[in-house]
Amino acid sequence: MATTIAFDTTKSPIQMIVTTDQHVGQLKGTVTVGSDTTPYQQNFTRNPVVINDSSGATWKLVSDDMGFPASKVVYSL
Amino acid sequence: MVDVTVKVGADTVTASYGVRPSGSGIVPYETLPYKGSVSATANQVPSISQVSFLPGVFEFVDFADARSNNYGFGAYFQPQVGGLRASGVDQTIFQMRPNSSTRASEIPAQSTGATNNLSLIRIGGSGSIVRSPILSDFTLLGTEQGHLYNGLLLYYATNAQIMRVKIKHIPGNASSQPGETFGGNDYRSTGSKYSFMEFDGDGVGASGFGGNLGSNLLITDSVSKNNPYSAGFTCNTYTDITYRRVVAIDNGKMGFNFERVGGAVLLDKCTMLRNKTYHINIASDTVSARYSIVDPVFDGAKLNVKVSGFAGGAMKQDINAIDLIINGVERPDLLNLIRG
Numbered sequence: 001m002a003t004t005i006a007f008d009t010t011k012s013p014i015q016m017i018v019t020t021d022q023h024v025g026q027l028k029g030t031v032t033v034g035s036d037t038t039p040y041q042q043n044f045t046r047n048p049v050v051i052n053d054s055s056g057a058t059w060k061l062v063s064d065d066m067g068f069p070a071s072k073v074v075y076s077l
Numbered sequence: 078m079v080d081v082t083v084k085v086g087a088d089t090v091t092a093s094y095g096v097r098p099s100g101s102g103i104v105p106y107e108t109l110p111y112k113g114s115v116s117a118t119a120n121q122v123p124s125i126s127q128v129s130f131l132p133g134v135f136e137f138v139d140f141a142d143a144r145s146n147n148y149g150f151g152a153y154f155q156p157q158v159g160g161l162r163a164s165g166v167d168q169t170i171f172q173m174r175p176n177s178s179t180r181a182s183e184i185p186a187q188s189t190g191a192t193n194n195l196s197l198i199r200i201g202g203s204g205s206i207v208r209s210p211i212l213s214d215f216t217l218l219g220t221e222q223g224h225l226y227n228g229l230l231l232y233y234a235t236n237a238q239i240m241r242v243k244i245k246h247i248p249g250n251a252s253s254q255p256g257e258t259f260g261g262n263d264y265r266s267t268g269s270k271y272s273f274m275e276f277d278g279d280g281v282g283a284s285g286f287g288g289n290l291g292s293n294l295l296i297t298d299s300v301s302k303n304n305p306y307s308a309g310f311t312c313n314t315y316t317d318i319t320y321r322r323v324v325a326i327d328n329g330k331m332g333f334n335f336e337r338v339g340g341a342v343l344l345d346k347c348t349m350l351r352n353k354t355y356h357i358n359i360a361s362d363t364v365s366a367r368y369s370i371v372d373p374v375f376d377g378a379k380l381n382v383k384v385s386g387f388a389g390g391a392m393k394q395d396i397n398a399i400d401l402i403i404n405g406v407e408r409p410d411l412l413n414l415i416r417g
Contacts, residue, residue: 005092007094020086050085052084
């Protein structure tokens with residue numbers, strides 16, 4: 001499974017759902033996304049996804065599902 | 078369209094989003110030959126097509142469409158136009174050029190009780206023609222014209238969908254016609270669905286939303302506010318209404334008004350704050366409806382519901398058919414029925 005993006009334009013504001021099998025997270029100052037397979041732990045920081053919107057809009061975290069191996073993260077404009 | 082790049086670990090994914098839809102049955106406005114006005118240009122589409130709009134300001138001049146005495150529109154989208162699909166609230170703005178109206182002398186005096194039949198936009202059907210338009214993602218903005226007028230008129234529609242539309246600064250000055258203008262007016266329509274709407278009277282509005290002579294109305298996730306002269310939401314001669322997660326706040330009369338409303342009325346998780354008279358007003362001399370008010374948010378110790386007749390006629394609303402339910406429990410102790 002790769003990372004996918006879906007947009008829900010029926011929501012207001014629009015929502016973006018990112019689904020990934022990458023390790024969504026960041027350990028204390030050390031980027032561990034990618035090959036890291038460390039299970040979820042207390043110091044695991046959420047909202048690590050890097051988003052670049054060509055319009056300059058900012059996406060905000062709505063909710064996440066940190067289940068392994070896949071995670072779903074929902075953002076809204 | 079806007080491109081978004083998301084990086085997660087080793088993955089970099091790019092996708093695009095845009096609120097303006099495209100595809101079969103949707104004609105971009107900018108591809109149509111300009112015919113002198115927004116409506117004349119849009120009305121060229123083959124029936125039935127939606128028209129999509131880029132970001133920008135789209136102006137009309139005067140209430141010149143379908144003009145007759147005390148009647149007319151800034152933009153009359155004829156029944157072949159199946160919808161207006163734009164690029165976002167505050168991104169695509171429809172408005173009348175300020176001070177371009179020539180109709181001030183035709184506005185009825187308040188003492189006549191006649192209707193103000195001027196609206197910025199009309200869309201839908203036409204009498205025997207019923208349409209199901211889809212409207213989304215734009216702002217309809219009132220501008221100074223030297224007189225009162227209405228905003229959006231949805232006319233003879235069935236199962237219309239109106240979503241993510243802001244209607245702002247539509248001027249009124251009374252709680253009865255002609256001074257009671259509407260930001261949005263749902264007229265002789267059935268099954269209309271409104272969602273994520275903002276009816277912002279902006280300190281000049283009468284009623285943010287008005288429904289007349291229709292049935293099966295659904296409004297969700299919407300707000301009507303800052304209408305100093307009348308209600309947040311009002312319906313007259315209507316059957317079966319659902320408001321879900323709807324907010325009426327800072328309006329000059331009641332939050333929700335029901336006149337000659339029958340069938341079933343549900344207010345589910347609705348908020349009524351800082352409205353000047355009652356949270357809810359029910360006035361009927363013709364029919365009675367079953368009202369279910371579920372988990373409301375309101376100011377004061379009790380939910381104030383005024384119940385009366387209408388237009389001089391005796392009250393026909395059954396006061397035992399008004400239920401306040403909070404957390405699954407009927408709470409008549411929190412319901413303040415005010416007999417008029």
